[in-house]
Amino acid sequence: MTSPSDADSERTRLVTLAMRVIERAGENITRAALAKEARMPRARIDAIFDSEDALFDAILEKWYAPDIAIMEEVVASDLPIRRKFYEFFARRFARQRARFRKDPAAFAVYCEVGTDNFENVSGYIDLADHYLAELIAQAQEEGHFAGLGINRALSLINQMVVCYTLPQMLMILVEDKLEEDKLATIIDTLFDGLSGEARGAAPVAGLRIA
């Protein structure tokens, strides 16, 4: 019999192996391919990952675990709210950039696999939104982002910091244009400028451009 902790470590070992194969092959891995790589019977793999989705979810879990730890730590911290916002984005950005710099080709593969399996990834995006909504609620209690519903503020903030959250940006943009001190300026801009009040940018109905 395999003890629970042996099963855990075998699962962890297989996920690590699967990620190495993904990075090498440049595409997602099936349970059949994993069995072959691990030189294990397919039935054993299937007992650990009861579907292709379960294997992919285990890979995602490992990929996102440090990000979740960052978000939980920042939300629970007693930093001032602006500092929380900055750390919430900056730490995950720094981690993402380190991964990208370490192996740009492997990073590109994960972006592609993630895009192809968006259903599986979306739970993690929802979780990040959940934590950000907590921070927004706290900021609103302190008088920021006036006149905006939480979901509206969430969408606007996500759009304004997307360069520092969306992994693809490290590949689309010139990576060295993304800098922590720009992110800090963007966070300060949000805190001092974001509200629900219309202040002149939007067109006034009935007026047309000269």
Added chain:
Amino acid sequence: MTSPSDADSERTRLVTLAMRVIERAGENITRAALAKEARMPRARIDAIFDSEDALFDAILEKWYAPDIAIMEEVVASDLPIRRKFYEFFARRFARQRARFRKDPAAFAVYCEVGTDNFENVSGYIDLADHYLAELIAQAQEEGHFAGLGINRALSLINQMVVCYTLPQMLMILVEDKLEEDKLATIIDTLFDGLSGEARGAAPVAGLRIA
């Protein structure tokens, strides 16, 4: 002999044909393929487009011409500066979204071809930056974006509105999250919040998160 205006219309006709082929084939077109499509001698095509790059540049010129017209019109208008900023981004976004909605597959092809030929595209990005720098200078004369150099302001603003400028965003994000009234809020946020002054988001040296 071919008169200059005949040559112009033949060139225009060939560029239109080349774009149809790109959309259909899902990849960039060579002069050889264009000659075949147009049932014209290769030498005639080469006389009009003296390199593969020249053909691609002619396609880009047609793709970007309406955007350039929008930027020139907005910069030259007598709208208040906030309205100028909004129109500068909103009109090009609306045009891009219309292209995307009309034919998402063809739009994806242009994004890919553009990425693969970034050298050719970069001149247009520089041109958009040039016009935006003019608007930033005008805003700064009116007291906005204090304490920021033009290039710094340009980079920060480009990052904060990237959802509405980068074509890939229409494919990466759920397209209906992008709305003109959110863009207007982002512009108002920039005008009321963007400055070079550090206001608490950035970490203070020597302090660590609790």
